[in-house]
Structures are given as structure tokens and as C-alpha cells.
Amino acid sequence: MEHIVIIGNGISGVTAARHIRKLSDKKITIVSAESDYFFSRTALMYVYMGHMKFKHTQPYENWFWKKNRIELKKGFVKKIDSENKLLLFAEDDSLSYDKLIIATGSKPNKFGWPGQDLKGVQGLYSKQDLENLEVYAPNNQVCKHAVIVGGGLIGIELAEMLHSRHIPVTFLVRETSFWDGVLPKEESDMINKEILRNGIDLRLSSNLKEIISDENGQAKSIIIEETGEEIPCNLVGLTAGVSPNIDITKTSTIETGRGIKVNRFLETNIPDIYAIGDCAEQHEAIGNRNPIEAVWYTGRMMGETVAQTICGNKMAYNPGHWFNSAKFFDIEYQTYGWVWAQPKENEARFYWEHKSGKKCIHLNYDKNTKELIGINNFGIRMRHEFFDKMLNEKQTVTYVLEHLADANFDPEFYKLHEKEIVAKFNLENNTNIQLRKKSWKRIFQTS
């Protein structure tokens, strides 16, 4: 029986394992050094905040793996011996495979800052990071002040986490506005305000110069590059993005760039070795996507796809329309299609913001054909299926606005803003778009 070994028990590896099991009877082993069982990395923040216990982050009960004949091995892979199809572990044992899927995920970026390896300096990525946080920032007595370096999704999550335990936070963001490499100015501004509203000391255009140690080798303060200001702190969160975690390939002949190089079939240069999820790097970017996609959803899709290939239905990774979501303190964010920080040559934009300053939508469409390119929605939930369909059918912004009532996914009885949105568009573009009534028939129509 063919033995499939998967290194990494995150969403990519586990999805691959589940789908291989659905499609075949192959022997499956998942190897992880991080945790005994699969957990949702994105939920670690809620454990620290007390919304959940760690066991709640595990999507499957512990009996699930045995029942589905997925073996779990805890161990740290030291070397991949692709000649002999063998994994060598730090614990000095080994495991042979017929096919190997590398799904080792990411690791937090460190940019060589002085003091970056001190105690009390950490990222927020792994289960171990969560445990360290309980050591260095269990409450505002032990941690009187925290500094977060890096203004992305993990940075703002860490800020929210520490804030939930009443720990004062200084948030250093290199850019002139929060996440403005991804978000257009309006949305970025909205989130800046949300950060400030929650009492976070947000420092835009600020870089970390160094982290100062106390006599015990623990961080005691940081210095800001631009101003030279020293900020005392007991915890430094390094959240300046992530990079593929590919240390495992160092002693092998597997081709790497920033990540493990794969073709569209998620195959590496070595036969029978595949790479999926955050650690994989496409030789050529797919459409407008990054060659490295470090997102939950793409990891899952690669897992779904590689399972087909391994089970004899060779299939290229071919993701559909881009989508993503996040939550910034109390403001939820979803996006479908593409809305760049800066409009491209052929693009026109429409932006509507609610007077509360906590809701907005941003439509991106082609200037000439009016075809929808993407939407950002903040504080309003939108139906994934609706926008997927609009993008598949290449509908115009006019059509989308006419049917906007179909798109809303907020809970029942929530105030609807479609009329206001359409009216603003009409005013700005001198059009006469009429909002159509919500239709269950259209919503649940299977195209």
C-alpha cells in the first residue's frame, strides 16, 4: 500500500490528508513537531483572549484520526533523504514514504534587529508563541507595556489580544497608514481610527531600531529608528509578516526560492515530493496572485488539489476568484476579486462609507467595460457566492449594484444600506441605477 507522508498538520496538510482518505485507501501519516492534533492557527488569538480554550481550536475530536486511518506522528524532521525516500527525525528515528507532501507553513519574519532573540520577544504564529505570551504577558502586572512591530493582520490581532487583558500597547507601523500596501487609503484610514478608538498607541511611519535587554536577557525597552525615542516594555511582538518555513529542505536537493518551488501541479523538482500551503512558491504567479500565498484558504485549496493528483486524477492548482477576510477589532472585512491599494490604469473606483465610520464598501471596476473587478466590504457581510457568480459572469458594476440586495449577508433585521449606496453611485456617476428587491430565487439559483 502506498504510503503518503505529510509534513505539517496545519490546514494544508490536514486538508490533503482528509481528501486523500476520501479518494483512496492509501496509508497516510501526518508529521508535526508543533502539536499532537490539528488546530486552527487563526484561532490562537481567541485562546489568549479567553473566548475559547485551546481544545476548542481543534476542528476534529481526537478519535477522528484513528477512525479515518490517518496516523499522527510527533517529531521534528531533520532531513529529507529523497534518494531513499526516507525522513530522518531529530529524535533519531526515521520514516519511509512513497510520496511526500511538504506543508510546513510559515515562520515570522525577523529583519536582523538587535535584540530580536531576547526573552520576551516573539511572533504570534505557533502554539509555542501562545504559551510564551502567557509567560511574558499574562496580565498588566507582569507586562506593564507591550510594543508590536509590524502593521499587518497579525500585528493588529496581537494588539487586540493584549488590549483584551488591559495591557497598554504601542504599535509601530512602518507604513504611513495601516496595511496600506493592501488596503486603499479610505479603508486604511478607517482602520487607523479603529485602532486609536481602542486606545492603542499607534505610531505610523515608525521603524524599530533595536530592542534593549535587561540584566536577565529579557527585553526591557525598544528604540524607534526615526525619533530615537526609547519605549520601556516587557513584551515585543514581531509581526512584520511571515516567510515560508523551509529549513527542512536545506540539506536536500529540493529547489527553493523564498519558498519551495513548485509547478502548477504542486510538484517540486524531486519526483514524488509535493509542497502546498504557505511554504510553496509557484514558479510563475497565477493571475494576479502572489507566487507565495500565505492564506488559510489557499492552503486549503492546495490541499484539495494535491489530493486529486496523488490519487491519480492529476490536477493543476487553479484557484478561482480571490477572496479573503479578516477582523480588525470590531470591524469585519471581506474581499472578493481584486481591489488594489492603488487603482490600475484601466480601473475606476466607487467608495461608500457609512456615517458611523465603521462600515464601507469599495467597488473596483473596469473604466471602459464597467466589468466588476472586485469589492472590499467593511462592517457589512457579503455573500461569497454572489460575488463569485458576478465575477464568473463578468457582470458590470451596474448589474452588481442593481442586485446588491441579494449580496447582503448580515444577520436578519440589520439596517440595510443598499439604497444609500446606489444613490451615491448614481449621484457621482450621473446614472439611474434602480435597486432591485432581494430575490431568494436568484440567491439560491444554481448556475
Add this chain to the structure above:
Amino acid sequence: MKNIQNLGLGLFLIGLTIFTSLIFLGKYEVTPQVLDEIISNKSIKSEHLINDLKTNVVGKEFSNPFLFSSEITSALEIANETHKQNSEWGKVIWDKPHSFSYEIAKKSGTGIIKEHKGLFWWLTFGLGILGALLYIIPNVITLGPPGIKNNGIWLHAATNRGWIGWFAFVFLVGFYILLYFRPDYIVNWTYIVDPISESLSGNLASQWFLYGFLYCTVMTVMAVRMYIKYRHNKYQILRTTSVLFFQIVFAFLIPEILVRFEKPWYDFKNAFPLDYDFFFSWNLDQLIASGGLGIFILVWGIVLTLVIVPVMVYFFGKRWYCSWVCGCGGLAETLGDPYRQLSDKSLFAWKFERWIVHGVLVFALVMTGFTLYTYFQGAEAVLGIKTQTIQDIYGFLIGAIFAGVIGTGFYPIFGNRVWCRFGCPLAAYLGIVQRFKSRFRITTNGGQCISCGNCSTYCEMGIDVRAYAQKGENIIRSSCVGCGICAAVCPRGVLKLENGPEDGRINPTEILLGNDVDLLDFLKQK
């Protein structure tokens, strides 16, 4: 703010302590007049009992309800035993001993509480309400801006099965045991709500009036908490208002006012089989004897169960009842909300739930079958089993132990819907309709789920919501009461409760939306 909350907590605890200690205050003395009244009201023919009470109880002062109760209940039991041995069935007193003792105690209590009912109302209910509100209302500020703020729930001893949770558990279980099985111990509690009862029904308060009033009070105060916690969520606000309205108006005010007009006590929203004694002969007789209104109630009760309930479930899901109307649901969604995360989500619990909740439904239906057979045929027993016995077993096991002691007492340990999930026969009935013939579903938003688990954690019914959401499947579950909290706590906007066409309501998916279109098609064709 913290100081105000601490003050509130202090006042609440003082109120609670006084309330608890009332049991031990006051004295009980039966006068010859009271005894005569009881004898004639209840047409007691047992000379044994009368003599026993005259020698051992009348004219004596009892300093606590326990001695008093034990004197009366033992007298009753001894007398009954003698009559049964002598086959003097006419002299046997069929009242439950502690209910009998309660009636005498209610008339015989003396002392400071009975003399100062208003004062003690303020010292117990008053302080409790004031304290709780002072504790709750500052949340407007301390919770931060509107939004989901479940911070620290699993870190706090009150909400993570810590020592406060266990303490609350013991207190609640104790309360329910007294309420159902030792009403004669809590006569003092009923005194403080006498004035309110008199103004509504004209009668002195029974322990059930006390319970009804306490129920409404607790729900109202905890509804304030809900309004603050979910002030950003209109579904929650409307739902809370609805359960509060139905509890206060339908379950409390209307029945009491009916009694004032010498009509039967009836809660118009309490549907059979939750209202398990609706078809009991005493109820049918009473309704038939009450003229037009009684007949209306009889017809209404039948139509409610057979037509209104299922039709509404078809259109809106069982939520219309369980989390918008029902009193049990109302308490669960207000007092119980802080405990919703404690429900068991394991597959084992789900299997157990299906057996037991449907078992109770079958039990209720069989009991009702026996009851109606007895009613129309006049036979006391069916298949050799006495109808009365089966009714008593149901009333004790399901009506009192399951619905009360376990159903609410276990909130702090097993979550707030223990009764609704494992025991309620009406929920089982509604669930069958919801599962097989309804427009209601929780829609999963394409591929947006990140498996974080907030939805499952906060599902009071113990549904593993995430198991469906992460597969892109809609949630169609008979147990779902549609409280809407899964959708509220979801950080990525993945879940929406909605009523739509039945077509495509159940949508098994292999691959989630957002992946290769060809792959999706490929799997569909397979």
C-alpha cells in the same frame, strides 16, 4: 466603573444572603381556628391525623420550618398508613405531604417577615435587582465599543466551571429541590410576594407565584445584560425583547389575571407536550367547566400543537418558539447566556441527546395516550399500568427533576440549554419538523470559514457548527434553536440564519467555493 460594579456585586450578594436566610427566620404556630379551616377546606376525615395534630402541633410554637414540616408530614404519613392498613380509603389524604404541610405553614407563620412583607421585598428582591443592575449597566463602558466581547469568559471562575460556577450550581439545584419538593420550607419567601400576588389574582402567593415572579425578575435583569452585550446586534435585541414579553405577559400576567376572574390559570403560549398535563383529566374537566373561555383554551391548545407550531416551524424554523417565545428558552437566553459555552460538543453528546430527547417525547405521548384512554374509557389502568402512576413518574422525573433541577440547576456546569437539548419533548417535536420540512437553515458563506471554532464554542445546543461551516455546508440540525449567536461571534461573516426555498437547503459539498471551477464541476459530475 469598577467600584460601581463592586458595589453592585456587594449589594446583590447581601440581597441574596438575606433571601437565603429568610428560610431560617420567623416562627410557626397553628391555632385551633387554622386547623378547623384546614379540616373543613380539605374535608379531612382522618381522626388519627386530627388528633395527632391537635396534641403535637396546635398551640405549640415551632422556631423553624424543618421541625414544623417534619411534625406535620410524619403525622400525615402515620395516619395514612393506618387507614391504608384498615382499608379506610375514604380517610386517606392523597395530598403530597409537603404540599399539605405548606398549606398549614402558609397560614401559621408568624414573625417579622409576615409583618413587614414590603420591607423584606426591598431587602431581598430590591437589593438583588439594584445590585445586579449596578453590576451590569457599567458594562456599556467597561466592555468597550459595541461588538463581540467574550474576553476572559474561559478565564473566569464563574463561566469556566470554576469554583463560582460550582457554587452557583449547588445554589440553583438547592433552590429547585426546595421549590419542587419542600415548599413548606420556603413559606417565608412566598410572604414577601403576597402583596404582588394579591394585586394580580387576589390570592396569597403560592410557591409557584413566587417562582413566576422571580423568573420574570431574573429574566428582566439579565435581559438588560443581553441588551448591553449585544447592542450592536438587532437580531439579539429583538429576540430578547420577544422572550421577555411572552414570559411577562403570557406566562405571568395573563394567567394570574384569569384567576382573578375565576378562570383557569392558563399560559396561552405553552404548547403541549411541553405543557405535559394539558390533557390530564383534572385540566380537561376544569376547562370544560369554565364555559366559553375554557372551551376556547381547549381548542386553542390543540390547534397550537397540531397546526400553529408546525406551520410556523416550516416558515421560520423552531427558533420562532424556542428562542423567541418559550419561557424555558427565555430563561436560557437571559440568565443562561453567560453559560452557553459550557455545552458539550462531542459526537457522543449528540448521540446521547438524540436518544434521550426523543425518548422523552415518546414517554410524553404514551403517557398522554394512557391519559386520554382513561379519560374516555374510564379505565384506571391500561395494560395493567395505572395511568396515575405513569403521570406521577413523568411529573417527578421529567416535570420536576429534568426540567427544573437539572434543566436550570445545571446551567453553570453543562450550559444553558440542558433541558431544551436533552429533555424537552416539544423541542424534539419541533426538531423533527425543522429537520425534514422547513425553510430555515444557517447558510454557510461559501469558502470563508477559517475553522476558528467560535461558532461551535458558543452554540448552546452543543452543535458542532464549525464541522459544517468548514466544509461549506449549510447547518440543518433538528436541535438548532436559532439563537443566532454563532453568526454573531463569527469573526469572518460566515454564518447567516435565514428562511429560504427548501430547494438546495441541504448542500453537501466536497470542495469549497473559491477553488478551481473545473474541479467543482468535475466533482459535481461524479
